[in-house]
Amino acid sequence: METGAVISVLGLAFLAVVVVARAATVVPQQAAFVVERLGKYSNTLQAGFHILMPFIDRIAYRQTLKEQPIDVAEQVCITKDNVQVTVDGILYLKVLDPERASYGVADYEFAIQQLAQTTLRSEIGKIELDRTFEERTTINALVVSELDKATAPWGVKVLRYEIRNIMPPKDVLTAMEKQMRAEREKRAVILQSEGERDAKINEAEGEKQRVIKQSEASKQQQINEAQGQAEAILSVATATSEGLRRLAEALRVEGGVRAMQLRIAEDYLSKFGELAKAGNTFVVPANLSDLASMIALATGTLRRDGAAQGPTTPAATGGH
Numbered sequence: 001m002e003t004g005a006v007i008s009v010l011g012l013a014f015l016a017v018v019v020v021a022r023a024a025t026v027v028p029q030q031a032a033f034v035v036e037r038l039g040k041y042s043n044t045l046q047a048g049f050h051i052l053m054p055f056i057d058r059i060a061y062r063q064t065l066k067e068q069p070i071d072v073a074e075q076v077c078i079t080k081d082n083v084q085v086t087v088d089g090i091l092y093l094k095v096l097d098p099e100r101a102s103y104g105v106a107d108y109e110f111a112i113q114q115l116a117q118t119t120l121r122s123e124i125g126k127i128e129l130d131r132t133f134e135e136r137t138t139i140n141a142l143v144v145s146e147l148d149k150a151t152a153p154w155g156v157k158v159l160r161y162e163i164r165n166i167m168p169p170k171d172v173l174t175a176m177e178k179q180m181r182a183e184r185e186k187r188a189v190i191l192q193s194e195g196e197r198d199a200k201i202n203e204a205e206g207e208k209q210r211v212i213k214q215s216e217a218s219k220q221q222q223i224n225e226a227q228g229q230a231e232a233i234l235s236v237a238t239a240t241s242e243g244l245r246r247l248a249e250a251l252r253v254e255g256g257v258r259a260m261q262l263r264i265a266e267d268y269l270s271k272f273g274e275l276a277k278a279g280n281t282f283v284v285p286a287n288l289s290d291l292a293s294m295i296a297l298a299t300g301t302l303r304r305d306g307a308a309q310g311p312t313t314p315a316a317t318g319g320h
Helices: 002-023 098-103 108-124 129-134 136-154 170-252 256-278 291-309
Strands: 024-027 031-037 040-045 048-051 057-064 068-078 084-095 156-167
Touching (some): 002 024, 031 098, 040 057, 040 098, 057 098, 068 108, 098 136, 108 136, 108 156, 129 136, 136 156
Antiparallel strands (some): 024 048, 031 040, 068 084, 084 156
């Protein structure tokens, strides 16, 4: 009897442990457990310690509330200009409603992967190959927008999608490299021609400025020379006028006429001597010996000029 009682007690203890183990549940942080009671949804357990009804409640689904990265397998897409490209990516999602994520779709990860592939093919087919590389951000945003609409009833939020690789065929890559090389050579030629053009423009502008400066300098030089010549002519005329005035005044004083006769005679002989030196043959005036008559003629002319100007001396004014 005692042995059977011990076995019974041990059995009850084991049963109690099993019941407690099935009833006690600890939900970790950033997780949610979906509980079914007799096969029907009962409630969702958040992080912490919970007690279930043994053999009636059971944990049907364990959902993580963390952000989950999911690989999107590479696939062949056809661009708008009929070029096949291989594209793969990665998306990030998060469960917002564990109940809908458990009962809204059989496998939300698989469903989202398939939906991401079909959406990506659709978006790639709307643009040309050259734009696929520069429109990555736009494509990512469009894929996220379409996936978000589809996954809202599942209680899952697609946070972002990133294209990792876009691989065109080898022949297309070769053609793109040739095109890129040609574009670079074209830009190099354009830059070189623009540099030469700018250099020629600068040279022409410099030559223009040089010619302008030279012409302005020449103009100023001519103006200065003309002003100098005018001032020289004016100075000569002034000096000549002053000399004639003083000569007329000298003739009016005593002894002035005799001095003038002597000067005329000296100039006459000097000029005649220079004429003799200029050549071996010269013409001698017929009245060369009549030097006195020539001096008298010049003196009479000067006297008439002095008388015409008016008396200035006491002899001329009749003073005694």
